[in-house]
Amino acid sequence: MKEQLEEIRRRSLAELADDASEAAIEAVRIRTLGRAGELTEIMRGMRDVPQAERPMLGQLVNQIKREIEARIEELKSRNQQLALDRSLSEAALDVTLPGAKVPRGRIHPVTQILERMLAILVAMGFEVENTQDIEDDFHNFGALNFPPNHPAREMQDTFFVPGAMLLRTHTSNGQIRVMERRRPPLAVVCPGKCYRRDDLSVRASPMFTQIEGFMVDRRGRITMAHLKGLLAEFARAFFGPDTKVRFRASFFPFTEPSAELDIHCLLCAGAGCPVCKQSGWTEVLGCGMIHPNVLRAVKLDPDEYGGFAFGMGVERTGLMALGIDDMRLFFENDLRFLAQFSAISGGTR
Numbered sequence: 001m002k003e004q005l006e007e008i009r010r011r012s013l014a015e016l017a018d019d020a021s022e023a024a025i026e027a028v029r030i031r032t033l034g035r036a037g038e039l040t041e042i043m044r045g046m047r048d049v050p051q052a053e054r055p056m057l058g059q060l061v062n063q064i065k066r067e068i069e070a071r072i073e074e075l076k077s078r079n080q081q082l083a084l085d086r087s088l089s090e091a092a093l094d095v096t097l098p099g100a101k102v103p104r105g106r107i108h109p110v111t112q113i114l115e116r117m118l119a120i121l122v123a124m125g126f127e128v129e130n131t132q133d134i135e136d137d138f139h140n141f142g143a144l145n146f147p148p149n150h151p152a153r154e155m156q157d158t159f160f161v162p163g164a165m166l167l168r169t170h171t172s173n174g175q176i177r178v179m180e181r182r183r184p185p186l187a188v189v190c191p192g193k194c195y196r197r198d199d200l201s202v203r204a205s206p207m208f209t210q211i212e213g214f215m216v217d218r219r220g221r222i223t224m225a226h227l228k229g230l231l232a233e234f235a236r237a238f239f240g241p242d243t244k245v246r247f248r249a250s251f252f253p254f255t256e257p258s259a260e261l262d263i264h265c266l267l268c269a270g271a272g273c274p275v276c277k278q279s280g281w282t283e284v285l286g287c288g289m290i291h292p293n294v295l296r297a298v299k300l301d302p303d304e305y306g307g308f309a310f311g312m313g314v315e316r317t318g319l320m321a322l323g324i325d326d327m328r329l330f331f332e333n334d335l336r337f338l339a340q341f342s343a344i345s346g347g348t349r
Helices: 002-015 022-033 038-048 054-090 109-123 173-181 224-239 292-297 314-322
Strands: 134-136 165-167 186-195 207-218 245-252 255-264 281-290 305-313
Touching: 002 022, 002 038, 002 054, 022 038, 022 054, 038 054, 109 186, 109 207, 109 224, 109 314, 173 186, 173 207, 173 292, 207 314, 224 245, 224 255, 224 281, 224 305, 224 314, 245 281, 255 305, 281 292, 281 314, 305 314
Parallel strands: none
Antiparallel strands: 134 165, 186 207, 207 305, 245 255, 255 281, 281 305
């Protein structure tokens, strides 16, 4: 058996030469040291060796095993070092060459506009609450005083989803969600995405961003005059101190009386263009005093409480702020267009 062990040592070390490949090294390891390897089998057969010879043979087996393991480890370490050296030499960098310029990412202009608008409103005393995009009929229509046969409830205007749900058509659902959870006094703005079955055009999009704002307190403490003053100040803070504004009577199911705020078109300076429909004025938002039926829907007595609400589209407002005449540019992901808006400050175009 001693001769057999010496032969295993001689053959194994011969195969573990300096130029041995990874595959050859692994083959030697499995053949000699594996669970069914030669040295393992010899150790299992030691019970058949005379008692007097067992210590000497056991020591020899362990010695050969250590020699082979040490040689395998030496070759593996050397091969790893050679591979590392080869990799470093092939991928050597010339530090004297100019570095690669990595383009900087930018916040999307619509997001910048939204953040600027919210910053102004927060400075005016409003707090921001986010509400859900997928809504039920009650919170999107019923509680906001839309009659059952209102055209906005039809399939051609609203995206319906399974489970008697829909994609909200305005962020006015935020009014209902917040007033269900909290009692007045309230001064809250709810930003978010809205969805309507509109074709993408110069002034419209099937998905757009809106901010809903509302203020509620004891009846008599909040009036239409407060609403007009707040929105006029907002327009001047956002578009610039010389911005001309006007209020027009309008109608919305959830406010009474209702109005729309227009600003003098900043793109054409009042001369008329496609964005302002040649009128010289551009609608910025709708507003009004909260309808008594809306207050009743959230268990508030309209004889005790009152307030106002307003809603504005971020993309359309962004057209004015950035001097852009086509809303579609916001959604085409043309990096040449988006790269122009690294930062947007109030009152500048």
